[in-house]
Amino acid sequence: MLVSAPEFKQAHIVVVGDVMLDRYWSGLAGRISPEAPVPVVRVKDIEDRIGGAGNVALNIAKLGGQVTLLGVIGDDAEGQILQKLLEAEGVACDFVVEPNMRSICKLRIMAQHQQLLRLDFEETPLPVSKEALLARLAQYLPKSDAVVFSDYGKGTLAHVSEYIAHARQAGVKVLVDPKGVDYGRYAQADIITPNLSELQAVVGACGDENSLIERGRSLLKRHQIETLLLTRGEAGMTLIQDIHVHSLPAQAKDVFDVTGAGDTVIAVMALGVAIGKTLHDAMYLANLAGGIVVGKLGTSTVSLQELMRATHSERDSQYGVVSEDELAQIIAKAKTNGERIIMTNGCFDLLHAGHVTYLEQARALGDRLIVAVNSDASVRQLKGNARPINSLQQRMVVLAALACVDWVVSFEEETPERLYCRLLPDVIVKGGDYRPEQVAGGDCVIKAGGEVKILQFVDGQSTTSMIKKARGEE
Incomplete structure (x- = not known):
C-alpha cells in the first residue's frame, strides 16, 4: 500500500480520558538484598513521562496534530508535573482539578532495561464531576475533527455514553479505546480499538478467524458501532465492519516493550480520520506506528519522520514486484x-x-x-x-x-x-x-x-x- 505523507497539522482533536504520570526509577541490580530474597537496585536516574490518555494526546502532538486534552487531576505535585510535561510538548490541557483526590502516578522500578516492579499511587474510581467535564467537551467540539475517549477504567469516563452522544450531535468522529466488558457504554461510537484479549473478554474465546469476525460484527451491530479495529500483537491488526474485513501483518521487527502501543495506534487512527484518509490508509499508518513504538522502552511516541521512514521502507520491501x-x-x-x-x-x-x-x-x-x-x-x-x-x-x-x-x-x-x-x-x-x-x-x-x-x-x-x-x- 502506498500512502502519501500525511498533513497531520490540519487535524484538530480532543482527547478525553484517564490521565496519569508514568515515573521511572532506573539503575543497576547487582546483588540480592540480605534482608529478603529481592534484587537491590541502585537508582541512577529518575524520569517522569506522560501516561494514560495523556500519551494519546502526546502522540498526536508529536505527529503535528492540534490536540486538547481533558481529564481529571489532583491539586498536587504529580498533577502539576504532568500538566507541565504535556504543555511543553504542545498539548493544550484543560483539566478538572479535584482538590481532595490524588493524581494517578505509576512508578516503575527498572534495572538493566527490565521492569522489576510497578507501584501504583491512585484512588479510584476518581471523583469526577460530569457537568464540569461535559462543559469543557462542549466548548471544544465545534472546532474539532475527531474526539478520542481513552478509557483506563479509572473513572474519568464513567459517563462516557453522554459524552459520545454530545460528540455525535456535533458531527464529530468518535474513537474509543475501551476498557472492561460493558461495551454498551460506547454505543454509537465510530471506531473502537480493543486488543484481542480485551475483545475476547467481551465476546468469548474465538476458536478461529471466522468466529472472531462474526462475533466482532455481532458486537458492532448490538451497540450500533461502525468499525472495530482489533490489535492482535504478532498477528497484526484486523479492521471489521458490517460487510468489509481488512487485515494487516504486524510490522514490529523487535518487540522491546508494549507499554503505550495502544495509545499510539488510536492516536494515529484519529489523525488519519481527522484529515479525511480512508480507514484502510489510517489503519496502515497506525499499524506502522505501533510497530515502531513497541521497539522502544517504556511509554513512548512516534515522530512523523519515523513514521514516513517506515512507510517508505515497508512499501519498498513489499512492492518491488507487484501484480x-x-x-x-x-x-x-x-x-x-x-x-x-x-x-x-x-x-x-x-x-x-x-x-x-x-x-x-x-x-x-x-x-x-x-x-x-x-x-x-x-x-x-x-x-x-x-x-x-x-x-x-x-x-x-x-x-x-x-x-x-x-x-x-x-x-x-x-x-x-x-x-x-x-x-x-x-x-x-x-x-x-x-x-x-x-x-x-x-x-x-x-x-x-x-x-x-x-x-x-x-x-x-x-x-x-x-x-x-x-x-x-x-
Whole structure:
C-alpha cells in the first residue's frame, strides 16, 4: 500500500480520558538484598513521562496534530508535573482539578532495561464531576475533527455514553479505546480499538478467524458501532465492519516493550480520520506506528519522520514486484501525489551493464520507474524455445533489486500495449531505433497527455552476445 505523507497539522482533536504520570526509577541490580530474597537496585536516574490518555494526546502532538486534552487531576505535585510535561510538548490541557483526590502516578522500578516492579499511587474510581467535564467537551467540539475517549477504567469516563452522544450531535468522529466488558457504554461510537484479549473478554474465546469476525460484527451491530479495529500483537491488526474485513501483518521487527502501543495506534487512527484518509490508509499508518513504538522502552511516541521512514521502507520491501491490479492502485496514488511515472518493458533475460545504464537514464526522466517484463511464454515467442535463460520470477527479482527501479510487473502478451493502455504512465521509454509512433501502447499514452521517449542502447552490450560468449561461440 502506498500512502502519501500525511498533513497531520490540519487535524484538530480532543482527547478525553484517564490521565496519569508514568515515573521511572532506573539503575543497576547487582546483588540480592540480605534482608529478603529481592534484587537491590541502585537508582541512577529518575524520569517522569506522560501516561494514560495523556500519551494519546502526546502522540498526536508529536505527529503535528492540534490536540486538547481533558481529564481529571489532583491539586498536587504529580498533577502539576504532568500538566507541565504535556504543555511543553504542545498539548493544550484543560483539566478538572479535584482538590481532595490524588493524581494517578505509576512508578516503575527498572534495572538493566527490565521492569522489576510497578507501584501504583491512585484512588479510584476518581471523583469526577460530569457537568464540569461535559462543559469543557462542549466548548471544544465545534472546532474539532475527531474526539478520542481513552478509557483506563479509572473513572474519568464513567459517563462516557453522554459524552459520545454530545460528540455525535456535533458531527464529530468518535474513537474509543475501551476498557472492561460493558461495551454498551460506547454505543454509537465510530471506531473502537480493543486488543484481542480485551475483545475476547467481551465476546468469548474465538476458536478461529471466522468466529472472531462474526462475533466482532455481532458486537458492532448490538451497540450500533461502525468499525472495530482489533490489535492482535504478532498477528497484526484486523479492521471489521458490517460487510468489509481488512487485515494487516504486524510490522514490529523487535518487540522491546508494549507499554503505550495502544495509545499510539488510536492516536494515529484519529489523525488519519481527522484529515479525511480512508480507514484502510489510517489503519496502515497506525499499524506502522505501533510497530515502531513497541521497539522502544517504556511509554513512548512516534515522530512523523519515523513514521514516513517506515512507510517508505515497508512499501519498498513489499512492492518491488507487484501484480497488475496492485500497480494500478499504486500509480493512481503516486499521480495524486504529483509524481511523474516512467515505464519501460523488455525481456531482461541476462541483465548487463547496458540494461542498467538504460534503466538509470529512464528513471532520470521522472520520479518513479516501472519495468514491465515479458512472461516466459512471450519470451519464447520472441526469442525461440531456448529462451529465456532465467525464469520470470528470477528476472523480476533481479530488476527489483536495482536502486533505479521502483516496481516490476509482468505481462503475458507479446507486446505490452494492453498494459500501457490500462496503466497510462506519464512517459513510455523504449530503447533502440524506434520512432515514437511505432512503440506499442504509445498512442494510448499520448492521447492521455503522456509522451514516448526513445533512448539509445549502450554499444557492444547484448544478451545474445553474452550467451554466445558463454557457449564459446565468440
